[in-house]
Amino acid sequence: MTKFLKTASLAVIVGVLAMNSADAADKLRVAMLVKSLGNGFFEACKEGGIEASNELGNVELIYTGPTTATAEGQIELMNALIAQKVDAIAISANDANALVPVAKRAAERGIKVISFDSGIASGRLLQLNPSNAALIGQKQVQ
Template sequence: MKTKHILGALSLAALMVSTAYAKTLTLPVVSKGYQHEFFQTVKMGTVAAAKDLGVETSFVGPADETQIAEQIQLIENTMAKKPDGILLAALDANALTPLVETANSRGIKIVTFDSGVNSDIPASFVATNNVKAGAEAADALAAEVGGKGKVGVIAHVAGTSSAIERSEGFTKQMKEKYPQITVLPVQYSDGDPQKAMDKTTDMVQANPDLVGIYATNEGSTLGVANAIDSLGIKGKVKVIGFDSTEAIIGFLKSGVLQGFVVQDAYQIGYQGIKALNDAINGKAVAKVIDIPVKFVSMKNINDPAVDKLLHPFGKK
């Protein structure tokens, strides 16, 4: 009996020691940036998931979405700390592939979000279905312009999969469903509001018969809206944007924008960390996790579900 007690005590002690020394997974995030509200909301989702799952996370990204070399350096710095996995939004689908291969060779799991890489290595890709979202934006703009006329696209970063897919989804839908609409060649703004504003101004001046513009991310949407507003052509050139900020909501309410596609950035972050944690723990993970978008216009902006998406940090 005494022996049983001793063995039981030893087993309990061993369990306590193993629990005490159980490794907490480290799952850092390397984003495309941090300046946009979209990525701040993604970060909020990653932090919440890490807390719920009992893992550690951190969040870094270059100062803007053109800094591919800087992002590569951030990934190298992150890998040097020997994390268990990395949640990555790639600035360039090709340039970041070798880094993903290096991580894989070191036993570091990769899950991508928002913008992926040209590789089968990542355990999962968590994002908006950007092709489908682009098609939805095309339907919205076509309805606004009466199914005919000339429209333009102001996209963000040329090598980013999200920009490519949102533009392709839009142009393909226009070509297939709206033969009376002509889509001008895509213009890239690097997601910079000032560049997007300049590109829009040039587009309007070169095409006096322009009836609509589609912008593919937060920075592009702000730039297009500012240009339309400053040129005094609100309502004459219809605008469908992508992503949401208080300024974008303001442009919708003032009639500069006719609508915008909003992503559930919080869920993209949350599900990204969850997928990475599951993959490391040997659980089945879907290769693609589609986080649905919502199209916002003046018709639904006051719906409670839409309001929650638009104000993830609460109303100021």
């Protein structure tokens, strides 16, 4: 699972790099906004993100999330990231619909927004799913 998370984190960051119009020499600030802090899955995503950003060299990873898994907490943090003028935000949404307005606001300010694991209904450039319903069902049957 750790190899998958590193690969997924690298894919997220490389996707953001490819979409970014900044000079390649500029250090990009990519925020990973997770559902909640202290969650083992997202801690593994953080480690993968750190490894990927170190490999790429020109990426600063900002890892953040609310202490409890709420859309309100994510909205507050996303507004703070917009104010910090990060280059991109990769988010695993606590509420697909509640985060749409703030994601659109970020995009209007030139911030690339993607979602992973749990998507945002709209207002993002892409959604990266770690699996699909059919594969999950097969593994549960096994």
